[in-house]
Amino acid sequence: MAYDLYYWPTIQGRGEFVRLALEEAGAGYVDAARRSKAGMATMMKLMQAEQGTPPFAPPFLKAGKLTIGQTANILLYLGGRHGLAPAGEAGRLWVHQLQLTIADLVQEVHDTHHPIGTMLYYDDQRKPAKKRTAEFWDNRAPKFLGYFERLIAGGGGAYLTGRKLSYADLSLFQIVEGLRYAFPKHMKRFERDIPKLVALRDRIAERPNIAAYLASDRRIPFNQDGIFRHYKELDK
Amino acid sequence: MAYDLYYWPTIQGRGEFVRLALEEAGAGYVDAARRSKAGMATMMKLMQAEQGTPPFAPPFLKAGKLTIGQTANILLYLGGRHGLAPAGEAGRLWVHQLQLTIADLVQEVHDTHHPIGTMLYYDDQRKPAKKRTAEFWDNRAPKFLGYFERLIAGGGGAYLTGRKLSYADLSLFQIVEGLRYAFPKHMKRFERDIPKLVALRDRIAERPNIAAYLASDRRIPFNQDGIFRHYKELDK
Numbered sequence: 264m265a266y267d268l269y270y271w272p273t274i275q276g277r278g279e280f281v282r283l284a285l286e287e288a289g290a291g292y293v294d295a296a297r298r299s300k301a302g303m304a305t306m307m308k309l310m311q312a313e314q315g316t317p318p319f320a321p322p323f324l325k326a327g328k329l330t331i332g333q334t335a336n337i338l339l340y341l342g343g344r345h346g347l348a349p350a351g352e353a354g355r356l357w358v359h360q361l362q363l364t365i366a367d368l369v370q371e372v373h374d375t376h377h378p379i380g381t382m383l384y385y386d387d388q389r390k391p392a393k394k395r396t397a398e399f400w401d402n403r404a405p406k407f408l409g410y411f412e413r414l415i416a417g418g419g420g421a422y423l424t425g426r427k428l429s430y431a432d433l434s435l436f437q438i439v440e441g442l443r444y445a446f447p448k449h450m451k452r453f454e455r456d457i458p459k460l461v462a463l464r465d466r467i468a469e470r471p472n473i474a475a476y477l478a479s480d481r482r483i484p485f486n487q488d489g490i491f492r493h494y495k496e497l498d499k
Numbered sequence: 500m501a502y503d504l505y506y507w508p509t510i511q512g513r514g515e516f517v518r519l520a521l522e523e524a525g526a527g528y529v530d531a532a533r534r535s536k537a538g539m540a541t542m543m544k545l546m547q548a549e550q551g552t553p554p555f556a557p558p559f560l561k562a563g564k565l566t567i568g569q570t571a572n573i574l575l576y577l578g579g580r581h582g583l584a585p586a587g588e589a590g591r592l593w594v595h596q597l598q599l600t601i602a603d604l605v606q607e608v609h610d611t612h613h614p615i616g617t618m619l620y621y622d623d624q625r626k627p628a629k630k631r632t633a634e635f636w637d638n639r640a641p642k643f644l645g646y647f648e649r650l651i652a653g654g655g656g657a658y659l660t661g662r663k664l665s666y667a668d669l670s671l672f673q674i675v676e677g678l679r680y681a682f683p684k685h686m687k688r689f690e691r692d693i694p695k696l697v698a699l700r701d702r703i704a705e706r707p708n709i710a711a712y713l714a715s716d717r718r719i720p721f722n723q724d725g726i727f728r729h730y731k732e733l734d735k
Contacts, residue, residue, distance in 0.1 A: 314653045316593050319600045319646050331592055333599040340592060356567055356576060357552050363569040363599075364555045370606060378614045379627055380634035391615055391627040398616035410555050417550045 265291035267325035269306040272297040274489040275437075275482075277334045277369065278322040283433040284338055286476040288345035294481070296321075335362045338430045347430040358424060361414075361431040368407040368438065372445070373490045375399050375497065385494070396497045400449050404442075408457050411435060415459040421466055428470075435460065436467035441491030446498045501527035503561035505542040508533040510725040511673075511718075513570045513605065514558040519669040520574055522712040524581035530717070532557075571598045574666045583666040594660060597650075597667040604643040604674065608681070609726045611635050611733065621730070632733045636685050640678075644693050647671060651695040657702055664706075671696065672703035677727030682734045 266285065270278030272294075285292045295302035309330065310317050318332030324340070331337050339359050342348030348358045378395040379388040411423065420426035423435065439460060443450045454461050467473055476482055485491055502521065506514030508530075521528045531538035545566065546553050554568030560576070567573050575595050578584030584594045614631040615624040647659065656662035659671065675696060679686050690697050703709055712718055721727055 312653075313649065316596075317650075318596070319603075319643075329589055329592070331596065333596045336592060336596045336599055339595075353565055356565070356572060359575070360552075360554070360567065360569045360572045363572055367555075367606075370603075374610070374614075378610075379630045380638065382634065382638050388630075391630075394615045394624075394627075398618065402616065402618050407555075413549065414553075417548075 264327055265293065267293050267295045267302075268322060269295050269302070269309065269325070270297075270322040272303060273483065273486070275441075275485065275491075276322075276489050279437055279483075280334050280365075280430075280434045281322050281324065281337050281341070282481070283437060283473065283476070284341050284345070284347055284430045286481070287428075287430075287433055287470065287472050288341065288347060289472055290341070290345060295325075297483075335359065335366050338362055338434075342430050347428065347433075349424070349427070349429070354424070358429045358431050361411075361423060361429075362434060364407070364410070365431060365434045365438065368403075369490060371399060371403050371407070372438075372441065375445075376492050376494060385492075389496070392494075392497060400446075400453070404449075404453065405456070408438075408453075408460060412457045412460050415463060422463065432463060432467060433473070436464050436473075439464040441485065441489075444485040445491040445493050447493075448498045500563055501529065503529050503531045503538075504558060505531050505538070505545065505561070506533075506558040508539060509719065510722065511677075511727075512558075512725050515673055515719075516570050516601075516666075516670045517558050517560065517573050517577070518717070519673060519709065519712070520577050520581070520583055520666045522717070523664075523666075523669055523706065523708050524577065524583060525708055526577070526581060531561075571595065571602050574598055574670075578666045583664065583669075585660070585663070585665070590660070594665045594667050597647075597659060597665075598670060600643070600646070601667060601670045601674065604639075605726060607635060607639050607643070608674075608677065611681075612728050612730060621728075625732070628730075628733060636682075636689070640685075640689065641692070644674075644689075644696060648693045648696050651699060658699065668699060668703060669709070672700050672709075675700040677721065677725075680721040681727040681729050683729070684734045 268278065268281055270276065296306045306321060316330055318330065322334055322337065323330055323332040324337045331340050342358060343355065348355050375396040376385055376392050377388060378391045414423055418425040422428050422432045504514065504517055506512065532542045542557060552566055554566065558570055558573065559566055559568040560573045567576050578594060579591065584591050611632040612621055612628050613624065614627045621628065650659055654661040658664050658668045
């Protein structure tokens with residue numbers, strides 16, 4: 264089955280966690296809103312539907328008759344179909360739980376530059392952004408990334424849940440990449456504390472399907488409109 | 500099967516979304532960290548485990564051999580077992596998607612009073628809290644609650660997904676209750692725009708198991724340590 268992925272066409276954003284899973288799985292998909300203006304119009308129309316199951320926000324995935332929204336929910340669906348999550352209930356719930364914890368981290372990263380409101384400009388919230396970013400690096404990043412580091416260490420394998428890759432590993436790759444883009448100075452120091460996570464990032468980058476994707480123009484470069492943004496004054 | 504629910508003992512918090520589902524289902528459960536100091540100690544120990552599947556944060560549920568963390572993930576598990584979600588894949592994913600959107604809203608409500616950091620006192624972030632709260636009522640609350648209002652209208656039934664109750668309905672009850680506690684003035688005005696959501700809240704409150712729960716001391720009262728907090732200066 265070929266999928267239609269709907270996401271904002273100019274950023275990696277939350278859509279990227281889905282793209283990485285689709286690419287690793289070698290699944291056929293169309294990045295619909297990127298492909299054409301008609302795709303973008305369809306995306307907006309699907310969200311505004313008065314009936315049925317309109318998603319609240321992108322990303323969402325059309326898979327046959329299903330329209331699935333919320334990043335972690337899409338990955339729950341794809342994981343089972345493409346061998347990117349354990350088949351049993353316990354393992355499936357565990358990987359999903361990890362993905363939801365990653366989603367919480369993603370929100371906190373976003374809020375470093377937009378602590379007051381998504382609808383406002385960064386320039387209108389620079390002072391609180393500075394405070395929130397300090398909080399992030401003092402408390403939140405160590406807590407979240409330390410947790411994942413501990414899991415990799417405890418599992419004794421190459422990946423988050425042990426010897427087998429899951430979609431949560433792909434998402435952690437994106438977390439490390441994104442933090443390196445947004446906070447190169449912070450990360451340079453901080454990576455000493457998370458060697459296993461960095462090694463995981465490297466293993467993912469070397470996987471053939473991921474390497475091919477990263478080298479392609481299907482991978483949108485990081486930029487200043489996404490979740491991970493680089494502001495010099497926030498990276499000291 | 501009797502469950503052990505682990506959550507901070509003095510607040511409703513995110514644990515409340517799980518409690519409401521367990522109560523509606525009439526499921527046997529122990530609110531472990533509330534029941535005893537030993538329960539609280541077990542909760543901390545489970546989170547700090549170096550091996551296995553330690554949750555990042557409460558709430559989490561012990562269900563036989565499973566330990567399930569992340570509120571929406573717990574509800575995904577309980578929904579299938581207690582008739583609080585559709586049995587088919589499409590319906591199950593849809594209700595989970597709605598719950599994840601509710602989780603996003605919960606985070607935004609929390610951040611109205613803590614926009615800079617969870618580890619800081621409210622008094623250290625009063626000014627940004629005021630701005631974030633204004634943003635919330637100008638943009639975010641209308642967007643989220645308007646979305647759920649539209650879904651109830653479009654489904655044509657008494658509940659979010661039509662004629663059958665799901666755990667997402669129970670969570671929306673909690674959202675309305677919480678917003679009434681935190682922002683009585685804002686809600687008084689705003690409820691005119693969400694009549695179907697308010698009617699849904701009333702229907703949930705009248706369900707026998709929920710009514711019995713709300714009247715019991717198992718329901719912790721709203722207070723100033725939870726997600727929904729009342730600060731006069733934020734409710735003008």
